[in-house]
Amino acid sequence: MDRILRRREALRAELAAKDLAALLVVDPTNVAYLTGFTGDSSSLLVGRDRDLILSDGRFTTQLEQECPGLEAYIRPSVQTMNQAVAHVVAGLGLSSLGFEAAHLSVADWESLKGELKTTSLAATEGLVEKLRSIKDADEVALIREAVAIAQDAFLKLKGELKAGETEKDAADRLESHMRALGATGTSFPTIVAVGKRAALPHARPTAGTRIGDDDFVLIDWGASGRSSYKSDLTRVVVTGNVTPKFEEVYRVVLTAQERAVAAIRPGAKAQDVDAEARSFIEQAGFGRFFDHGLGHGIGMDVHEGPRLRRESPTILEPGMVVTVEPGIYLPDWGGVRIEDDVLVTPDGREVLSSLPKGLDSVKP
């Protein structure tokens, strides 16, 4: 069976277990995962024995090319998507319809309720996301490719990086390198943050700050590769002096990151992996300067399940791919974050990224 169809069959089994006649999938990434369709503005109806994508005339030809064999309902432009769903659901005689509560807006839910005559709506959460959190071999290969593109582009940039160029120029060039290496784009807006600006975990590169304005630069980047699979990495590059304070902070982050990576294995709780890094950083006296989760799943979205953070009860399973990215951010000094992408394997873990991260490697 084709891998895309296999996903819909897995979802169908979930529907049967939950006694749902059908699920309306509205999240564009979930639709893409279940169909291979790369457009937008389209919803998928997965029923007990029939699937149907609802779209509009802009995508007729694209659907034929990307989703051969998938039944499509092309709504006329005078019909809204919710009217189209009601029309199709009535035709199928569905008495109940599951919907994605985390993705359907209250406004669309009200409108859909108004259009449906005899079909009741049932909220569901995370059904497709749960399937997506376990990658198959093809997906792991696509993530490996996105990691390789990101790494090659970084090494090229690092070799060229010179004092005086702006954060924005460096970020633009990193993106250009990733595209030239086959990426369709970046996973997210690249972060290039010099010195103090690295104290902002989500800093945007500026044209006003230059490489060399401070002793180091933090780069957080990723490639969106074929079929949109993503990578997400962070490294710090020293361009000036390695101060004792930098060494101290860097060593703490690196050890915390390595401990967390080593804690990844099937059966481990996500919150325990987070705690592995967090408790080490706390013991080193930097606890209040690590104020975000340890990591997140990557795949077709750069942020997806599972989340590695406090209170996360998720149990890790083989096939999950997560980032591990502890950081310490000191206001008016800067920040250090180290991030790798890690696959949960049947025996433990495989770190998919391989850029050097030892203190020696970041020295100029």
Place this chain on the structure above:
Amino acid sequence: MDRILRRREALRAELAAKDLAALLVVDPTNVAYLTGFTGDSSSLLVGRDRDLILSDGRFTTQLEQECPGLEAYIRPSVQTMNQAVAHVVAGLGLSSLGFEAAHLSVADWESLKGELKTTSLAATEGLVEKLRSIKDADEVALIREAVAIAQDAFLKLKGELKAGETEKDAADRLESHMRALGATGTSFPTIVAVGKRAALPHARPTAGTRIGDDDFVLIDWGASGRSSYKSDLTRVVVTGNVTPKFEEVYRVVLTAQERAVAAIRPGAKAQDVDAEARSFIEQAGFGRFFDHGLGHGIGMDVHEGPRLRRESPTILEPGMVVTVEPGIYLPDWGGVRIEDDVLVTPDGREVLSSLPKGLDSVKP
């Protein structure tokens, strides 16, 4: 008064008119518009006499820098956003709270309802979007800048374009040019579609199709400039023969586009502007090959209000900025679309984009 604060005052007047004690703004672009904050994962509470942004520790410093004077509630990581909202709302003693029904998911709405003890929720739609649809002078200047970047990059690309390079290479270079000219990125994934592939209104550039594989290439692109204001343009470039069929289709689209642009003025109905182009294309016999709306507002989002399409009752007002982009798509032949960005002025309209589009200009 500062322009950002003026926006919140305008929203406050709307709240008073609707007898709402406060509005919870969750859409990231709406939050950015009302605060100047460029991060994410943050919500804004606009009350009768007090505004407050709810965020997390990753954004503490960034909020201080980007939103001086705006009160911030930094939620601890053990508190969810909905718990934080309930906490703040209880502190303010609000009896009712408006929310953005088009942006709040059913899941978040259910969760928020559960957290709120004595506050009732009231659905609102489009309050901030309505303000955003009318641009002030600063915003128009930012859009002009985004248009200029896109145009300069296109002219550079057009001068270099050569047979044999892939659609993807051309799209990557266009993006690289826009960034070098000051863009923070593209407005949306660039479309470079050669010949038959231009029959897909939302074609993605491929590495398998090359410039010169067919007689012409359609390019739909835009720059995201400072403060994320966007441009959105489409031109067709002929790289081979100008066939009689191409001439016929191109002339119809061009005339339809020019007629629609000329129909733009304050007081005109959006659906009438759409009809101006649509009826011309229908009379020319291509009606069923123009299966999308005529255009959309641009601003901080590349698709925002007002929509120019069938059934749209919106009345155009000075300060609105819209795309005008009719197209004809013939399966197995290709497609032609021509798109400019147009400002509604007190007297009529100003076309912000100025790239040549006459049939002579597209010939090789």
